[in-house]
Amino acid sequence: MKSIKIVFSLLVFTLAVSAKAAPLLNGLALEKQFNKELYIAAIYSENLSGDSAGLLNSELLRRLEVRVLASSLPARRFRNQWMEGIAINNRGDTLSSQAETMVTFANLFKGRFLRGDQLTIDFAADTGITTVALNGITLGEINDPDFFDTLMRAWVGPVPPSTDFRDGLLAAGNIPSGLLTSFEALEPSSERIAELQLKQISQEEALAAAQEPEKEEVLPKPTLAAVELAPPTMTLTPAAAETIEVIDLVESAAGAETTDQLLQSAGEPRQLAGVDSAEANQLAATDAMESSADTAEMLEEEEEAPLTADMILARQIFHSTLLRHTFSHIRYPKRAQERGQEGSVRLHVVIDSAGDIQEIQTVQDSRYSILNREARAAVERAAPYPSVPTQLGSEGFSFSLPITFNLPD
Numbered sequence: 001m002k003s004i005k006i007v008f009s010l011l012v013f014t015l016a017v018s019a020k021a022a023p024l025l026n027g028l029a030l031e032k033q034f035n036k037e038l039y040i041a042a043i044y045s046e047n048l049s050g051d052s053a054g055l056l057n058s059e060l061l062r063r064l065e066v067r068v069l070a071s072s073l074p075a076r077r078f079r080n081q082w083m084e085g086i087a088i089n090n091r092g093d094t095l096s097s098q099a100e101t102m103v104t105f106a107n108l109f110k111g112r113f114l115r116g117d118q119l120t121i122d123f124a125a126d127t128g129i130t131t132v133a134l135n136g137i138t139l140g141e142i143n144d145p146d147f148f149d150t151l152m153r154a155w156v157g158p159v160p161p162s163t164d165f166r167d168g169l170l171a172a173g174n175i176p177s178g179l180l181t182s183f184e185a186l187e188p189s190s191e192r193i194a195e196l197q198l199k200q201i202s203q204e205e206a207l208a209a210a211q212e213p214e215k216e217e218v219l220p221k222p223t224l225a226a227v228e229l230a231p232p233t234m235t236l237t238p239a240a241a242e243t244i245e246v247i248d249l250v251e252s253a254a255g256a257e258t259t260d261q262l263l264q265s266a267g268e269p270r271q272l273a274g275v276d277s278a279e280a281n282q283l284a285a286t287d288a289m290e291s292s293a294d295t296a297e298m299l300e301e302e303e304e305a306p307l308t309a310d311m312i313l314a315r316q317i318f319h320s321t322l323l324r325h326t327f328s329h330i331r332y333p334k335r336a337q338e339r340g341q342e343g344s345v346r347l348h349v350v351i352d353s354a355g356d357i358q359e360i361q362t363v364q365d366s367r368y369s370i371l372n373r374e375a376r377a378a379v380e381r382a383a384p385y386p387s388v389p390t391q392l393g394s395e396g397f398s399f400s401l402p403i404t405f406n407l408p409d
Contacts, residue, residue: 023061024048028179029168031161033346033363037069039078039113040183041155043169050172052156056149058128064121064151067186068113075109081161082154084400087316088323089157090150095316099309101147106307108132108139116188123148135188137196159402162344162364314391319399322349322385330378332405333370340407341368345375347401355385358396366405375403 023044031038044063049055055062066078083106087095095102113119113134122131128145131138160166168179343366350359360379365372379401388397 023063024173025175025180026055026173027169027171028175028183029155029165030179031165034361038073039066039068039070040179040186041066041165041169042183043152043155048172050170052153052166052170055156055170056152058123058145058149059125060123061125062123062148062152064148064155066119067183068115068117068119069182069186070113071115073113075111075113078113079106079109081400082151083312083316084319085154085157085159085161086150087319088159088402089153094146094150095313098144098147098150099313101142101144101150102312103307103309104140104142105132105147105151106312114188114192116186116192118186118188121148121151135193135196137193137200159404161402162346163342163404163406164344311391314389318386318389318392318397322351322397322399323401325385326378326382326401327403329381330403331374333374336368336370336374336405337407341371342366342406343368343371344402344404345372346403347375347379348398349379349401350396350398351385351388352396353388353393355383355387357383357385363400371405374405375401378403 023046026043026045026048029041031041042063042065043055044065045055046060046062047054047057083102086102090098118135120133122133123129124131128143130142130144130148130151132140132142155161156166156169344364345362345366346364348359348361348363349357352358357379360376362372362376
């Protein structure tokens with residue numbers, strides 16, 4: 001009888017450990033850009049929480065997950081958006097101390113994501129290791145207990161991609177059934193998994209070959225027969241102060257170097273149901289343009305110089321300078337305040353080397369046109385922007401600009 005009790009106790013303990021190893025789904029958020037659904041983001045945690053402070057806890061087992069909705073999503077674009085969010089939502093000393101790990105993280109993203117791909121980022125509280133995997137295939141590990149929180153703040157920090165995005169992730173388990181169904185239905189095909197496995201094997205073999213010491217060539221002794229050898233293979237509320245404070249702290253990176261010093265040290269550089277034919281043609285043209293842009297982006301990635309810690313930090317500092325410059329020109333429309341209108345707008349801005357605006361695109365708009373107009377007007381009022389440091393290239397600079405209009409409670 002005693003042995004049965006012992007076995008039962010061990011079974012209960014094993015189940016408890018297994019349950020602990022599976023964090024709970026805290027929330028989901030849909031990411032859209034240019035009115036196109038790109039992916040669904042998720043946060044898992046041992047403890048459900050409705051605020052970011054409850055999730056930013058290095059003692060908790062946690063996971064960030066992305067499931068791709070778009071037919072094709074350049075990994076470089078996805079990575080750059082996340083890196084911008086990291087720069088906006090983390091203190092300067094954090095960015096400085098995490099610069100090397102940022103390089104490791106950024107270099108994990110190559111090629112493009114396809115619909116159904118599942119990117120997971122797991123944090124093990126007992127070891128402090130963050131593991132990045134795509135469709136169950138490990139891409140890399142980062143052994144820094146603070147790194148996971150640095151990533152998460154890009155989603156749930158003071159300046160998230162949008163307030164709806166952050167609110168969805170901070171749902172404390174109260175998730176809309178429709179979004180959950182869509183999320184659970186996104187899975188990679190067996191062919192896609194096999195493709196990634198083969199690619200990983202090839203990369204590992206290439207790495208192993210590169211690490212092998214060169215062997216002295218031994219020439220064969222001449223014989224009568226010749227032997228042929230085979231060749232070798234902004235929030236406008238009291239919270240605005242917090243947002244601007246976060247951005248100001250970027251330039252104090254560890255308090256050791258000035259912005260100019262850091263910049264100087266950086267390296268160089270179909271007929272659809274319910275859609276008429278005209279609209280279908282317009283959709284097809286848009287898809288073609290996006291495909292062309294994706295191809296150009298992948299060619300740029302192939303030509304891109306290897307990322308360095310100095311370059312990443314320099315870009316983050318300049319980006320924060322541009323955001324602070326824009327935020328000082330934003331005005332909360334009085335009519336919107338009187339009507340209680342709130343919302344988030346995200347713009348994509350391109351400036352030339354002198355700081356003049358070349359392009360303003362709306363990546364994500366709010367439901368209120370008055371807020372959308374003010375966001376664009378603020379960018380126009382902010383021109384010209386600070387000139388682009390020569391260390392970051394001579395062809396200009398593009399950046400994301402998230403603006404959140406919130407009324408005080």
